[in-house]
Amino acid sequence: MNQKTLLLIIAVFLSYNLWAQNKEIIATMDSQTAAHYKNSHPSEIDIVKTSNGISAVLLTEKMTQILRMESPVHGPQFMVAKSLQEASAVLNFSPKENQVQNFTITEPGLVYDFLDAVSQTHIENTILDLQNYGTRYHTKSQATQSVLDLKQKWDTMILASSRTDISTRLVTHAGSPMPSLILTIEGNSEPSEYVIIGGHIDSISWNNDDAPGADDNASGIASLTEIVRVLLENKYQPSKTVEVMAYAAEEIGLVGSAEIAADYKSNNVNVVSYLQLDMTGYNGSVEDVYILDDWYSSSALNQFLASLMDTYNSSGAHQFTYGFSQCGYACSDHASWALNGYPASMPFEAKLGEDNPFIHTPDDLFSVIQNGEHAVKFTKLGLQYIVEAAKGQKLNTSDFIQDKLTIYQRNHMLFYRFSGDDAIETIAMYDMNGRKIRTFGSVQEGFISIENIQQGIYVVVFNTITSQQLMKKILIY
Numbered sequence: 001m002n003q004k005t006l007l008l009i010i011a012v013f014l015s016y017n018l019w020a021q022n023k024e025i026i027a028t029m030d031s032q033t034a035a036h037y038k039n040s041h042p043s044e045i046d047i048v049k050t051s052n053g054i055s056a057v058l059l060t061e062k063m064t065q066i067l068r069m070e071s072p073v074h075g076p077q078f079m080v081a082k083s084l085q086e087a088s089a090v091l092n093f094s095p096k097e098n099q100v101q102n103f104t105i106t107e108p109g110l111v112y113d114f115l116d117a118v119s120q121t122h123i124e125n126t127i128l129d130l131q132n133y134g135t136r137y138h139t140k141s142q143a144t145q146s147v148l149d150l151k152q153k154w155d156t157m158i159l160a161s162s163r164t165d166i167s168t169r170l171v172t173h174a175g176s177p178m179p180s181l182i183l184t185i186e187g188n189s190e191p192s193e194y195v196i197i198g199g200h201i202d203s204i205s206w207n208n209d210d211a212p213g214a215d216d217n218a219s220g221i222a223s224l225t226e227i228v229r230v231l232l233e234n235k236y237q238p239s240k241t242v243e244v245m246a247y248a249a250e251e252i253g254l255v256g257s258a259e260i261a262a263d264y265k266s267n268n269v270n271v272v273s274y275l276q277l278d279m280t281g282y283n284g285s286v287e288d289v290y291i292l293d294d295w296y297s298s299s300a301l302n303q304f305l306a307s308l309m310d311t312y313n314s315s316g317a318h319q320f321t322y323g324f325s326q327c328g329y330a331c332s333d334h335a336s337w338a339l340n341g342y343p344a345s346m347p348f349e350a351k352l353g354e355d356n357p358f359i360h361t362p363d364d365l366f367s368v369i370q371n372g373e374h375a376v377k378f379t380k381l382g383l384q385y386i387v388e389a390a391k392g393q394k395l396n397t398s399d400f401i402q403d404k405l406t407i408y409q410r411n412h413m414l415f416y417r418f419s420g421d422d423a424i425e426t427i428a429m430y431d432m433n434g435r436k437i438r439t440f441g442s443v444q445e446g447f448i449s450i451e452n453i454q455q456g457i458y459v460v461v462f463n464t465i466t467s468q469q470l471m472k473k474i475l476i477y
């Protein structure tokens, strides 16, 4: 070997090392986690700035792999940012900035029809279809193919429904060769307000040629696909625009959802609420559904989810239970929406640490979750969420007899008059979280006292003796 060759080899070796240690990935993560890894892997991570318990960091590719593999929770422990400026915006994020919709629960007729239509078999078939790609790791051709095939599956349902107000589109990404998929049902009276539900379709494993991702997250995509089927087969028409999203590249740092949520924010899209379904298949805890209440989740939306389950799932054929848990920093795509200022939540399959232990391995298979029974509950919750969140502000139940009811307030009294043949039997008042706050029986006299009820917006439900329901939204002042 001559000296020139030796120098060349040294140069190549040095540049390889420089490349290997190049901390070129900008991300945000929990500041305690960042400090821990700065201590254990000082050459793989730089902490640029810390604020509000979050750090903007620079990571090597190797560090991202370590973070993913050592993650005690579902997500990769970090969220990729396009620039330090974008990362700084995350540091300055305050959940209080999130706008909050007034959520009510007023559509039991529609909701129960949809819940009855949910098919466990359909969910199981979709999970198996997705598992059969072998891998959906974002750089693999199978990942892109799975998105194209899902588009075709959703398009076939749209075609069968003969609807022109429903469409799908692929979204390409700067940070991944894999596209995301979005289905849109245009709102028929408030189309500029968006109610969105989503989950990631990519997978990951220590062997990325063998990443079946049955629970993580074929189960969530199967729940979403069943939601689409039920909505379309039942000719559902929302007042607000409803979107269903299947994301690319969640597993490498929420890349697909981060690009989409940032795009919606920069176009001033009014997303009134976002729900994430990521892992719905494995039944590992005492309760069925765990609402994640990490700081970036919307507490108003979480309360709404709890109220939905109190209303629709506390007894009967659609009964299941829920609790609360946490999942750590940016554990799934809902964080992308939350960090862009949108109210976002995620109901999860189990309590922290009791979820599927085989995810991110070649053993994340349908045989572990055995059936689609658990995923059915999340499908139902998703339907409840869409119907109640995407309805119009104008109450549309019994509109034709609604006109016969007149109400007015004076001196802490609510007066009402009903001009139909029917008569009012009982009255109930609900707050904007759908919680019943008061019931009035024997109310033929034409007024009720609203003294000692806090100022705010309420829904008053009048039940007639022939079992008709009339609803009025009122402002108590």
Ligand SMILES: [Zn+2]
Residues within 6 Å of the ligand: 074, 200, 216, 217, 250, 278, 279, 332
């Ligand atoms: Zn996942």
